[in-house]
Amino acid sequence: KQEVTxxxxxxxxxxxxxxxxxxxxxxxxxxxxxxxxxxPGKGLTSLLLxxxxxxxxxxxxxxxxxxxSSGRSTLYIAASQPGDSATYLCAVQLSYNTDKLIFGTxxxxxxxx
Amino acid sequence: NAGVTQTPKFQVLKxxxxxxxxxxxxxxxxxxxxxxxxxxxxxxxIHYSVGAGxxxxxxxxxxxxxxxxxxxxxxxxxxxxAPSQTSVYFCASIPDRVTWFSGNTIYxxxxxxxxxx
Numbered sequence: 001k002q003e004v005t006x007x008x009x010x011x012x013x014x015x016x017x018x019x020x021x022x023x024x025x026x027x028x029x030x031x032x033x034x035x036x037x038x039x040p041g042k043g044l045t046s047l048l049l050x051x052x053x054x055x056x057x058x059x060x061x062x063x064x065x066x067x068x069s070s071g072r073s074t075l076y077i078a079a080s081q082p083g084d085s086a087t088y089l090c091a092v093q094l095s096y097n098t099d100k101l102i103f104g105t106x107x108x109x110x111x112x113x
Numbered sequence: 114n115a116g117v118t119q120t121p122k123f124q125v126l127k128x129x130x131x132x133x134x135x136x137x138x139x140x141x142x143x144x145x146x147x148x149x150x151x152x153x154x155x156x157x158x159i160h161y162s163v164g165a166g167x168x169x170x171x172x173x174x175x176x177x178x179x180x181x182x183x184x185x186x187x188x189x190x191x192x193x194x195a196p197s198q199t200s201v202y203f204c205a206s207i208p209d210r211v212t213w214f215s216g217n218t219i220y221x222x223x224x225x226x227x228x229x230x
Binding site for chain 1: 156205
């Protein structure tokens with residue numbers, strides 16, 4: 001059974017720091033992996049999607065990498081800002097013909113001025 | 114476009130009561146789904162629909178019922194509420210299943226907080 005783990009569960013950093021969020025999955029046979037942002041009381045917003053054939057994706061100050069063989073993905077946030085404060089979730093899609101995303105429990109990030 | 118709209122935002126139910134969580138999208142998306150989010154467990158898929166008139170079960174379907182009579186609406190019914198159904202419920206949509214398998218963006222509603230006492 002695929003399990004997705006995110007460590008740490010919470011992170012507090014000063015503004016301007018570069019930081020890395022981790023996502024681990026137990027079964028390397030995934031179709032793709034997505035990173036989401038969730039603000040308090042809000043839904044999820046898709047940030048980056050990495051297909052299983054890709055190694056990384058970039059959007060602005062965000063860079064997500066994928067290492068299927070080791071069952072790991074990282075989300076790198078450069079020059080963090082208070083507006084980056086949110087919960088970040090990763091989710092894996094198991095195969096081409098499945099509708100289910102397996103979510104991690106998230107990392108709650110606080111960036112203080 | 115309003116995107117994905119969920120109502121109500123908050124609801125308190127007594128054990129045994131029934132209710133419907135509403136979900137509507139105005140993006141003409143074929144694919145809609147319901148997830149629940151519980152502390153320490155991540156989001157889990159309850160039911161999904163690939164188009165009007167077609168629904169299927171996800172990972173945790175027991176105690177819930179869905180229907181899809183129109184493209185826009187995908188209500189989630191709690192038949193007889195139990196304290197274990199206390200959770201945050203999210204509705205999501207994507208344009209179609211082909212797009213979904215290509216890894217297109219999934220759109221989430223803002224959630225419905227349900228407490229069963």
